[in-house]
Amino acid sequence: MVQTKNEEKGIAGCLAALDDFDEVIVVDSNSTDRTAELAKEAGATVINFTWNGKFPQKKQWQLTEIETRNEWLLMLDADEFPTPELARELRAIAEDPAESRVAFDLPVAYHFAGMGLRHGHSVVKRSFLRRGLNEFRNIDLLHLPGMGEVEAHYQPEPRGPVGRTTAKLVHHDLDPVRTWFDRHNRYSDWEAFIRMDPRTRENVRGSKSSQGRRFDRVPLKPLVFFLYSYVLRRGFLDGRAGFDYALALSVYYWQIGLKVRELQRGRAEAAAPAVSGAAAAASVPARSGEADHA
Template sequence: MSPVPKITVTIITLNEEGNISACLESVKWADEIIVSDSGSIDKTKAICRGYGAKVFDDSWNGYGKQKNLCARRAANLWVLNVDADERITPELKDEIFNALSSDSFDGYFIPRKNFFGNTWVKHCGWYPDYNLRLYRTDKGAFSERRVHEAVIVNGQRAYLKNPLSHHTYKDTEDYLKRMERYSTLSAEELFNNGKKATIADIYLRPAFTFFKMYLLKLGFLDGRTGFLLSRLYARYTFEKYSKLKKLQNTAHTA
């Protein structure tokens, strides 16, 4: 087996003082940590510097562009991208080292163990929720979407077994707050791509979203949390297409 290549961890932040310490603690083994901060007014940047991270102040350009900006600053060929509310477990770290020492692939999908509050959501399409997060920067990069970005690798890819922990929404209020932002970004992206919202999109898609998550993806096995998440995602779908319709109407009357 080859020596383990050096790894750069990249993180984008905005007012993450409640999350970032646990995240950084879980990746302090990395050879380099690069943080792109887009205007935090809390202690986020100070905490990052305390862990030896290289912190950059960047204007917000969307999730994909922000993450690619981080990767371009990496001193190492291999990049592991994590969000501030994610944690790399010791088991996953060991698996990453073993995988990279084999020097066989150009990118790796990592499963995510997603939590709503303190509850691990095992269904609803929330697990294993593979994301490609570990990749060679000469072979891959994030799609430059404003939201729902993903790494695209031009090369061989493989799947790791050990999940990272994703402490996504603290509670319903936290979900609704972020839903407002994500639904707006998604509606704007759809509008800019020439998509149009129909009555079916606004009223039938949300119902199907609930049906898919709660029944087809076995959300009912997650009990009350599964029911709540299915309802919240249905609401997100309604908000997204309602906002798209408003953008269409505004453009039509302009």
């Protein structure tokens, strides 16, 4: 199941990697380019999605509203595709009658600015889900600035054990690198507002992996992340691409911290006039005769 919106540049490559899958569904959000047309030409079933501005958002809507003949769903973005090894591994999982796990985390082979990364920071994406046993829970993020039809980056919650594949999911965005910075500027807005709201932050923290929860508490995140990705995880072995990626994500964490401080300063300035006004009123001496009527 592939979710799209104006993805004509990458949809053909994504669907070509799914050629051996017996059912391919593209969930398109009113694309104005040739995404839906190209998907149909590739043999996919195209279902349109129009968001009503409420929960569920697009991923949860796919889990609950789209009928499919398969028990297992591979949920992808148009810039992702399984390697042949991953496709075979997923098929074996789906065909195993003794399989008791209800979801699988897929290690991601990431490309940044057109370059493949083999080292440094890496992520897993919980994308292979047994129908009816996973949920993108509503963790109350729709009030965040710029939040749209797709859930923020958090994992679906399983009702059962979770596995992890050996083979990898490829993430290869064909858009210019400026779009990466555009997205992460928006993501940093979300993160800053989340950190200013203790209840929302706790909801988000509960949806993260144990690694994500630990990193959420780390001080000096930009520096710590760069050292972790580029040095400890040997991102330097990817050459300039490894340096660029580690630095770009470090700047992302710096953006979050800077925006949090801006929000904190704004709140303090908004509260200051009320406090100052009350103090000034208290310090004004009563006019003659007013004390007698108090």
